[in-house]
Amino acid sequence: MKPAASTGQRPKPPASAVVGMVGGGQLARMTAQAAISLGIELRILSTDPCDSALTAGAEHVLGSPQDLNALKDFAAGCDVVTYDHEHVPFHHQQALYDHGVRLAPPPHAALFGQDKLHARRTMKAQHCPVPDFVHARSHAEIGRFAADHGWPLVAKTSRGGYDGRGVWILHDSSQARHLLRKLSQGLLLEPKLDISTEIAVLVSRSPTGETKIYPAVETVQRDGMCREILAPAPISVELAAQARHLAIRLAAEIGAVGVIAVEMFHTADGLVINEVALRPHNSGHFTIEGAVTSQFEQHLRAVLGWPLGETTPTAPAVATVNVIGSATAIDPASRLPAALTVPGIHVHLYRKAPRPGRKLGHVTALGTTLPETLQRARHAAALLGGNPDE
Amino acid sequence: MKPAASTGQRPKPPASAVVGMVGGGQLARMTAQAAISLGIELRILSTDPCDSALTAGAEHVLGSPQDLNALKDFAAGCDVVTYDHEHVPFHHQQALYDHGVRLAPPPHAALFGQDKLHARRTMKAQHCPVPDFVHARSHAEIGRFAADHGWPLVAKTSRGGYDGRGVWILHDSSQARHLLRKLSQGLLLEPKLDISTEIAVLVSRSPTGETKIYPAVETVQRDGMCREILAPAPISVELAAQARHLAIRLAAEIGAVGVIAVEMFHTADGLVINEVALRPHNSGHFTIEGAVTSQFEQHLRAVLGWPLGETTPTAPAVATVNVIGSATAIDPASRLPAALTVPGIHVHLYRKAPRPGRKLGHVTALGTTLPETLQRARHAAALLGGNPDE
Numbered sequence: 001m002k003p004a005a006s007t008g009q010r011p012k013p014p015a016s017a018v019v020g021m022v023g024g025g026q027l028a029r030m031t032a033q034a035a036i037s038l039g040i041e042l043r044i045l046s047t048d049p050c051d052s053a054l055t056a057g058a059e060h061v062l063g064s065p066q067d068l069n070a071l072k073d074f075a076a077g078c079d080v081v082t083y084d085h086e087h088v089p090f091h092h093q094q095a096l097y098d099h100g101v102r103l104a105p106p107p108h109a110a111l112f113g114q115d116k117l118h119a120r121r122t123m124k125a126q127h128c129p130v131p132d133f134v135h136a137r138s139h140a141e142i143g144r145f146a147a148d149h150g151w152p153l154v155a156k157t158s159r160g161g162y163d164g165r166g167v168w169i170l171h172d173s174s175q176a177r178h179l180l181r182k183l184s185q186g187l188l189l190e191p192k193l194d195i196s197t198e199i200a201v202l203v204s205r206s207p208t209g210e211t212k213i214y215p216a217v218e219t220v221q222r223d224g225m226c227r228e229i230l231a232p233a234p235i236s237v238e239l240a241a242q243a244r245h246l247a248i249r250l251a252a253e254i255g256a257v258g259v260i261a262v263e264m265f266h267t268a269d270g271l272v273i274n275e276v277a278l279r280p281h282n283s284g285h286f287t288i289e290g291a292v293t294s295q296f297e298q299h300l301r302a303v304l305g306w307p308l309g310e311t312t313p314t315a316p317a318v319a320t321v322n323v324i325g326s327a328t329a330i331d332p333a334s335r336l337p338a339a340l341t342v343p344g345i346h347v348h349l350y351r352k353a354p355r356p357g358r359k360l361g362h363v364t365a366l367g368t369t370l371p372e373t374l375q376r377a378r379h380a381a382a383l384l385g386g387n388p389d390e
Numbered sequence: 391m392k393p394a395a396s397t398g399q400r401p402k403p404p405a406s407a408v409v410g411m412v413g414g415g416q417l418a419r420m421t422a423q424a425a426i427s428l429g430i431e432l433r434i435l436s437t438d439p440c441d442s443a444l445t446a447g448a449e450h451v452l453g454s455p456q457d458l459n460a461l462k463d464f465a466a467g468c469d470v471v472t473y474d475h476e477h478v479p480f481h482h483q484q485a486l487y488d489h490g491v492r493l494a495p496p497p498h499a500a501l502f503g504q505d506k507l508h509a510r511r512t513m514k515a516q517h518c519p520v521p522d523f524v525h526a527r528s529h530a531e532i533g534r535f536a537a538d539h540g541w542p543l544v545a546k547t548s549r550g551g552y553d554g555r556g557v558w559i560l561h562d563s564s565q566a567r568h569l570l571r572k573l574s575q576g577l578l579l580e581p582k583l584d585i586s587t588e589i590a591v592l593v594s595r596s597p598t599g600e601t602k603i604y605p606a607v608e609t610v611q612r613d614g615m616c617r618e619i620l621a622p623a624p625i626s627v628e629l630a631a632q633a634r635h636l637a638i639r640l641a642a643e644i645g646a647v648g649v650i651a652v653e654m655f656h657t658a659d660g661l662v663i664n665e666v667a668l669r670p671h672n673s674g675h676f677t678i679e680g681a682v683t684s685q686f687e688q689h690l691r692a693v694l695g696w697p698l699g700e701t702t703p704t705a706p707a708v709a710t711v712n713v714i715g716s717a718t719a720i721d722p723a724s725r726l727p728a729a730l731t732v733p734g735i736h737v738h739l740y741r742k743a744p745r746p747g748r749k750l751g752h753v754t755a756l757g758t759t760l761p762e763t764l765q766r767a768r769h770a771a772a773l774l775g776g777n778p779d780e
Contacts (some may be wrong), residue, residue, distance in 0.1 A: 014743055018725050033426050036446045039739030039751070056426045057447030256482050292734050292756075307730045314704060314756075333406050333429050335719065340550055340697045344682050349429030361429070366682075366704075 005288040016041050017304055021066050023084030024051030024058070026350040027280045027296075028360065031084070032058035034296035040304075042083075045074045048149070052350040053084070068092050075101040082258055082303045083279050083372055086114045087160075104207070104257040105278045106304035112254050113278040118157040118190050126253050128246065129272045131193060131265070137186035142176045149191040155179055156188040167224050186222040197266040198274075199233055199240075200283035201247035204259045204298040204308055212298065212308040213248055214291060219263070219283050225357070228378075229320040230370055231286045231313065235266070242271055259284065259299040282322070285362050287311075289346050290318030315366035321381040323361040329354040330385035332361055337382040339363070340378055346371065347384070360384075395580050406431050407694055410464055412455050413474030414441030414448070414741040416749065417686075420678070421474070422448040424686035430694075434474075435464045440738045443474070458482050465491040472648055472693045473669050476504045477550075481664045481707040494597070494693035495668045502644050503668040507578050509547040516643050518636065519662045521583060521655070527576035532566045539581040545569055546578040557614050587656040588625055588664075589630075590673035592636035594649045594688040594698055600689065601636055602698040604681060606630040609653070609673050615747070618768075619710040620760055621676045621703065625656070632661055640666065649674065649689040655762040672712070675752050677701075680708030703758035709764040713751040719744040720775035722751055729753070732770040738772075750774075 017040045021028050024046030032053050042059040044053050063070030065088045067306035073387060075081050077155050080102040093107035103110070112119045123130045132149065135158075136142045146153060155176070157166040169192065170176045180187060202214040218233035219226050233240060247262040250273065254260070261281030263274045283297035293301075293309025301308055325333050331354045332339075338349060349361040363380040367373030407430045411418050414436030422443050434443050434450040437631070444450050453460030461540035464469045470492040472671045483497035493500070502509045513520045522539065525548075526532045530699035536543060545566070547556040558565045559582065588611060592604040608623035609616050623630060623764060637652040640663065651671030655663045682689075685700025691698055713722050721744045722729075729737060739751040753770045755765030 014721050014723060014741060016741060017726075029426065032447065033423050036423050037736070037738050038726065039741045041445075055431075057422065057449060059447060164589050205677075209427070301730065304727075305777075306727045309730070312734070331404050333404060336428065337696045340691065344428070344700045344702070349425050351404060351406060351429045 004275040018043060018078045019300060019303060020045065020078030020081040021053075021084050022071070022074070022081065022088050024048065024053040025061060025084050026052045026352070028053035028058065028084040029056045030285075030294075030348070031280065031296045034294055034300055037295065038300060040300055042300075043074070043078060045070065045288065050353070052352050055351045062097065065089075066092075068095055071096055071103075072099065075099075080104050080303050082191055082299070083110065084278070086110070086277075090114060096107060096136060101304045105260075106255065106257060109255045109257065110258075110278055112276050115158055116156055116275065120188070123250070123273055128250060128253075129270065131272050131274070133188060133190045135186050136180070136189045139173070139177055139180065142187070142189065143173065145189050146173065146176075152192045154190050154192050156190070157183060158185065158188050165224075177313075193265055193267050193272070195265045195267055197233065197235060199235065199243050199264045199266055199271070200229075200281070200346060201243050201262050201264070202259060202281065202284040202287070203247045203251040203256070203262065204295070204302045204311075205251045205256045206302045207257050207305045209310050211248060211251060212293075212311045213244055214284065214287060214295070214311045215313055216243045217221045217283055217286065223357075225322075225359075226282050227322055227324070227376065229286050231290055231318040231320075232376065234370055239266065239271070246271060246273065254278075257320050258302045259295050282359070282362075285348070286318045286364055288348070288365060289364050290314055290320075313390065315368070315373075317367045317370040317373040318364065319367075319370060319377040320362050320364045321358055321374070321377040323349075323363065323381050325354045325356050325358040325360050326385060327356050328385075329356060332384035333382055335385045339380045342380040342383065345376055345380040347380065349384075371381070376380050394466055403456065408433060408468045409690060409693060410435065410468030410471040411443075411474050412461070412464075412471065412478050413772070414438065414450060415474050416442045416742070418448065418474040419446045419740060420675075420684075421670065421689060422446050424684055424690055428690060430690055432690075433464070433468060435460065440743070441733040442742050445741045455479075456482075458485055459721055462489065462491075465489075470494050472689070473500065475669070476500070476667075480504060482560075487580040495650075496645065496647060499645045499647065500668055501691075502646075502666050504532050505548055506546055506665065509666060510578070512644075513640070513663055516640075518643075519660065521662050521664070522578040523578060523580045525576050526570070526579050529563070529567055529570065532570065532577070532579065533563065535579050536563065538600065542582045544580050544582050546580070547573060548575065548578050555614075579676070583655055583657050583662070585655045585714035587623065587625060588656045589625065589633050589661070590619075590654055590671070591633050591652045591654070592649060592671065592674040592677070592685055592725065593637045593641040594651070594685070594692045594701075595641045595645070595646045596692045596698060597647050597695045599642070600698050601638060601641060602683075602701045603634055604674065604677060604685070604701045605703055606633045607673055612748075615712075615714065615749075616672050617712055617714070618675050618764065619673050619763065621680055621708040624760055629656065629661070636661060636663065641752055644668075648692045649685050653756045672749070672752075675738070676708045676710045676754055678738070679754050680704055680710075680756060698754060705758070705763075707757045707760040707763040708754065709757075709760060709762070710752050710754045711767040713739075713753065713771050713774045715744045715746050715748040715750050716775060717746050718775075719746060722774035725773055725775045729770045729773040732766055735766055735770040737770065
């Protein structure tokens, strides 16, 4: 063991690549874990010392993603800056980019994850299949769209929604009128589609254009929040190939750098793209144990411009079940020993304060068939107290 | 995103189990990674802020494992205290234990990893197969042992040796006399065995006696240092079963808590036990990707008295190759992008200052046959600059 340094100066470990990540949630937490293996220093910009990544010990700077000076100072020490969320204002991203900061994804690509209306319009212009939509700023516009598509309609805010927040089902024009009064910037309206399956495809893309794609997965939502991920998606080979083809094409057209998650609806009329996220994504948590390279390692490799890793699945069936805070706000950490009795499951807890409806962790199981594998992951997640009704 | 706390008080994340680990090397680093998944807080006692686990962001207290007061203060905040090395003096362990600190392994078990002579004597008394040995404190005793076994002999220090340090090959009595003059506490002497295979078996044991065992592996040494680990060991089913049986029996007889690695020699006369380590071990790094539960997660579960995880292999063949500092002291971090071109490999860098002969990282590959799998792991390790002769 080496003696402690006798000078007041803190000795330095060997140099390493430094990746900055704005935001310290569970995505940053799991990215920090992946960074340790590669000897990368992950540095987080966060407003809250209790954020999930910070309690995991990641290097951090306290500061707001809304504060351009804080962003500039933070970026100065990093080889590249990436994101755990979509809350860095576009004009700040643009200012950093103009200032010479290496951003992954670059601002014009990141905007796809920030602004649903921009994403829809661009995808439509690129002939990517998207639901019919309109940006309705007046009651007359809502009326015209309803006349074409019938009630109910789905209304979304163009920015800032997540986990079911920022999405409403409108059953008639009075509900629409009420919502429009609250949302001065207008509504992104779309028909309420008859969805047979929700599918997500994760793609990683490096600045050189190298691209690797993961198997298409089925995501199971409840209350607008992703509950379960089944990998591979139990869909036809043709549909999976079509979904993967769309995701790869979109990643290139957007100019994505890093991991991008493309969420799609399968309807009677075929596949339509719902949303894209330009960062590691809940639908990709299965890759930690269920693919040769996890989405978190892959994201780091992509944003640094390093060669990408293999995305081959490690088992015939992989199921991830989210642990969602229940009404009784049980801390899943208190139930961990019970959950660990379930054979062959991988528990990930985010050390977030338990609150109803909050993602507190996830459980992944690997197996030979999806039903048996899902059953084990569900059982462990239920024991963790997050899904008391299962 | 939550606002920063407005009071001067740092808000606290939800409570979690706290495991203390004395020592901040790469074993602590990889244990810290496993602790993040389970939401466990791992706290390190270390003398050096540049230690491998500390640069990974693990919570730490600076202090010496030789300082009883530092150990007591450190233990006060922990649910259980365990070790990344064998350098906590036995009488300090005993004092902590008497003070009511939960130690895993307990002192009488940890002594097996600290004192080779004690371990050999106890194993012999328990009728475990060990090499012939003597504790030689005089030239006459050396002479009698040499008369029985012939030169060369192997001499070891009873305490403090690792990675080939503290082990000598003695070719004649003058070499023995010279060494004896330097080592006042005497020599642990054994015949130089004709070893066909070195085998290691990892067992985890909880305070309740629950025991899980990993597949037997072959360890390939050079200059007394482990270079490669092949899992499962390419040996007969009978020999693997015998090695596993010995390891399980020993773990129970020692009263081990946590992970224990049992290193054995296969000779013409059968298996003999060489050494035991009562902590995660280099021979178990393959379990991070190559077993359902990694040795680091398993160690945490065992020391906390939680249910143990499955030890099933995740692939038919797993190979780990250590990245050892070369004479030119290349930093493997600088070679990482090149190494990542090798398909399907998992790189672990420890962020240790590169020095010749120092373990700086390891590479694990999974595959269907050992030769092909080993070839990939070797290739990546060579690209990392650690094994220029391969």
